[in-house]
Amino acid sequence: MTKFFKNWCDSHSNQTGFVSSFLNYNSFKSAALKCNVEKVLILSAGPSLDPFFDIPISTNLIEDPKTIVVAIKQASLKLKSSPDIFCFNEIRYQKEFDNVGGVRLSVSENSPYRKSHIHFPIFRYKKESSLIYKKNFKFWKYGLLPFRPWGVGIFFELAVHLPILLKAKEVTVAGFDMNKEGPFHFYDDTKNAKSYNVDNWEFELIPEACLEMEKYYLKEKISLKVFTTNPNLKFKNKEIL
Numbered sequence: 365m366t367k368f369f370k371n372w373c374d375s376h377s378n379q380t381g382f383v384s385s386f387l388n389y390n391s392f393k394s395a396a397l398k399c400n401v402e403k404v405l406i407l408s409a410g411p412s413l414d415p416f417f418d419i420p421i422s423t424n425l426i427e428d429p430k431t432i433v434v435a436i437k438q439a440s441l442k443l444k445s446s447p448d449i450f451c452f453n454e455i456r457y458q459k460e461f462d463n464v465g466g467v468r469l470s471v472s473e474n475s476p477y478r479k480s481h482i483h484f485p486i487f488r489y490k491k492e493s494s495l496i497y498k499k500n501f502k503f504w505k506y507g508l509l510p511f512r513p514w515g516v517g518i519f520f521e522l523a524v525h526l527p528i529l530l531k532a533k534e535v536t537v538a539g540f541d542m543n544k545e546g547p548f549h550f551y552d553d554t555k556n557a558k559s560y561n562v563d564n565w566e567f568e569l570i571p572e573a574c575l576e577m578e579k580y581y582l583k584e585k586i587s588l589k590v591f592t593t594n595p596n597l598k599f600k601n602k603e604i605l
Contacts, residue, residue, distance in 0.1 A: 368399060369432075369448045369467055378468050378481045385483045389510045392467060392482060396529045403431040404532040406523050407439040407447070410541030412593040413550040415605040417442060419591075425536060434526055436518050438551060439539055440464045451522040454479065471512055471521050484512040486521070491565060495520045496573035501580040505529070516566050524577055528584050535581065538591040542570050571598045 372395050376388050405425045407413060416422050425431045426443070435447035438458075446465030455472040457479060470480035491497055495504060495513040504513050506529045515521040519540050527535045539550065544567050548557050557567075574590075575598040581588045590602040 368395075370465075373465065373467060373481070376481050378479060382483075385480070386510055389482045393506060393529065396526075397531070399432070399530050401430060401432045401530050401532050403428065403534045403536070404434060404527040404530060405431055406434045406436070406519070406526075406535065406537045406540070407442070408436045408519050408523070408537070408539035408541075409438045409549045409551070410539040410593070411543065411547045411550050411552070412541050412591055412605045413439055413442060413539035415593075416538035416591045421536070422538070432526075432530055432532070434523050435464075435466075436523055436539070438549065440466075442550075449526060451518050452480075453518060454483065469522050471518065482510065484510050484522070486514050487511045489514050494569075496566065496569040499573055499576040501525075501577060502583075520573070520577075527581070527586055532586055535586055535588050536591070537588070540590065540597075541592050541594045542567065542597065543594050571596050574598050575600075 372392065376391065377384060403425065426433055432449065433443070433447040434449045434451065435443060436451045437453070440447055440450050441460055448466050449469060450464050450466045451469050452461060453472055454470045461479070468480040469482050469484070471484045471486055487493065493514060495501070495515050501524070504525060506525055512521045544557055546556060548555060548560055548562070578588050578599055588599065588601055590597070590599040591605055592602055593605055595604055
């Protein structure tokens with residue numbers, strides 16, 4: 365974890381109610397805007413995460429002091445040390461997450477846990493309001509109000525917007541796969557998309573949403589490289605693992 369975010373975490377509670385979460389949100393935005401990082405690495409929990417950790421670029425980015433590491437859910441447990449930013453859903457919280465440091469960002473509709481520095485209620489759990497349906501990425505930049513869109517998924521709800529806030533120039537993504545067949549997460553043995561009740565409309569909408577996400581980054585002058593096991597994702601700059 366970078367010294368910059370360690371200092372921020374040391375001075376902010378990660379056991380928050382609504383008011384303290386809102387205050388932390390504004391404090392984090394101010395700090396992030398001054399961060400001026402060059403690179404952001406986003407690690408999601410899809411099956412491509414394992415082969416990504418086998419190639420040199422993973423180590424180079426994780427150990428680079430100019431790279432902010434964002435880990436989603438169980439992807440954080442693959443790291444030898446805490447990520448800079450940890451994103452998770454509080455209603456699916458796991459005990460192992462207690463020891464994950466970094467700036468802890470969470471989402472859910474109603475959370476009984478509040479084990480995060482900043483908790484974001486989801487604006488509306490409706491297909492027609494989801495980010496992958498509306499593709500209104502610019503609208504959901506981190507702004508005045510601490511609400512997030514339904515993604516679907518933490519990758520779209522929290523992670524994809526962080527490089528904009530951090531003013532990054534390069535973003536690398538690994539572990540975002542959305543495989544309709546085969547393992548859905550890197551830790552799955554027999555479970556697949558059906559096991560997690562993933563709707564067919566999500567698979568239909570996500571490829572185009574990926575293309576719009578890439579355009580969104582380009583408009584913000586951010587280059588994007590994606591490592592994935594899913595050739596159907598419409599990222600132009602991707603490497604199939």
